Amino acid sequence: MDILHRKAIKLISLGLVLAPLCVYANKPSLSPLQQLEELSHSNKGCPENSECDAEMGQLLDQWKRLAERWLTTDKGRALYPKELALVTNKRGWPSEFYARPTIATTLAPVLHTSSCPQHRSKDPTETLLRARAFLKGTYDGHAIFTKGAAEFRLKLGEAIFLQQVIWHHLDKSQKTFYVPLGEKPIYVDGENLVALVESEDLYALLTTTPQGQWTFTAAPESGLSQYHDGLEEIPCPKEAVAIPTGFSKTYCQKITQRDGIAAGVVQLFWACQ
Numbered sequence: 001m002d003i004l005h006r007k008a009i010k011l012i013s014l015g016l017v018l019a020p021l022c023v024y025a026n027k028p029s030l031s032p033l034q035q036l037e038e039l040s041h042s043n044k045g046c047p048e049n050s051e052c053d054a055e056m057g058q059l060l061d062q063w064k065r066l067a068e069r070w071l072t073t074d075k076g077r078a079l080y081p082k083e084l085a086l087v088t089n090k091r092g093w094p095s096e097f098y099a100r101p102t103i104a105t106t107l108a109p110v111l112h113t114s115s116c117p118q119h120r121s122k123d124p125t126e127t128l129l130r131a132r133a134f135l136k137g138t139y140d141g142h143a144i145f146t147k148g149a150a151e152f153r154l155k156l157g158e159a160i161f162l163q164q165v166i167w168h169h170l171d172k173s174q175k176t177f178y179v180p181l182g183e184k185p186i187y188v189d190g191e192n193l194v195a196l197v198e199s200e201d202l203y204a205l206l207t208t209t210p211q212g213q214w215t216f217t218a219a220p221e222s223g224l225s226q227y228h229d230g231l232e233e234i235p236c237p238k239e240a241v242a243i244p245t246g247f248s249k250t251y252c253q254k255i256t257q258r259d260g261i262a263a264g265v266v267q268l269f270w271a272c273q
Contacts, residue, residue: 047132051104051111055148059134060110063094067200081218084204088216091146092136093206094199095180098161098246098271099131100124106159107145107152109133116272118248128161128246130181138162138178138212161246165193166267167255168237175210186227187256188263196224231255240267247271 045061046052066087069076101124103109110132114120119128136144143160145152154160162178165185169175177193179185183206185195195206196219203219236252243250247269255266 047110047112049112053108056108056110056133059091059148060094063134064200067202071202084216084218088136088204088214092134092144093180093197093204093214093216094132095135096130096132097135097143097163097181098128100159101127101129103129103131103154103159107133107147107154109145109147114271116248119246119271135162135180135214137208137214143178157245161244163247164244164269165195166241167193167263168239168252168265168267170262170264172237172239174239174241177208177210178212179206179208184231184268185255185266186224186231187258189258193266194258227256234265236267237265243269 043052043054043057045057045059045064047060066083070080070083071077098114098119099109099111101111104111112130112132114128114130116128121127134146136146138144138156139153141157142153142155143162145154156162156178163181163183165177165179167175167177167188175191175193177185179193179195180197183195183197185193187194189207192207192209195208197204197206197216204216205219207215207217231253233251233253236250240250240252248271250267250269252265252267255263257263
């Protein structure tokens with residue numbers, strides 16, 4: 001499905017959500033979306049029903065305003081490719097992942113109760129929450145986050161659990177990559193994995209290296225459907241890796257190089273519907 005098609009679906013859904021907000025017309029100077037934000041959380045910019053501090057709310061609000069400018073103004077659209085690279089290189093991408101409750105004492109990301117029953121436990125060492133923060137990539141077994149002027153390097157598999165993608169090459173070798181929760185790869189480019197990611201109706205291409213470095217480029221408005229169509233689900237190879245913590249199922253899809261040449265299989269994981 002091309003980006004414009006997906007974007008249209010999201011905008012229709014957004015319109016359905018915002019339609020009932022006319023009852024809050026006592027603040028005519030605020031848009032319906034701003035009125036919703038004021039009602040949903042005590043900290044501006046924080047998602048409804050989340051554990052989220054004022055600093056994280058401010059960072060998310062800044063990102064939302066940037067995304068809106070890139071999407072809705074001529075100047076913003078012209079500057080989007082250059083500014084996207086600068087912003088994400090410094091701050092990272094607002095990414096979802098799973099986390100233990102102890103993450104609230106260090107990074108303090110946005111936290112929600114996970115919708116997966118197996119993530120809920122009275123034991124905090126077994127509980128997993130759905131989290132969101134600005135992630136720059138991974139390095140040497142650690143996830144690299146930013147929060148304002150601070151940088152956090154948190155060990156994978158302790159309080160942080162990112163979504164893995166295992167690329168099984170045609171020569172039977174394997175490479176492990178990490179992408180935001182809910183996102184999927186669309187093709188490989190040389191030895192790198194490329195995924196289409198979305199935030200605030202803004203689409204970008206995430207290129208991740210085997211070493212964990214992330215870079216972002218503006219996604220084209222069309223032409224990506226050919227890669228989605230080629231992601232045919234197939235049985236996993238015998239070399240498939242074990243399901244990681246936080247996930248409960250695995251499946252595999254064919255994947256190609258950017259030029260359409262077969263590149264092997266990617267092994268993906270999901271926790272619950």
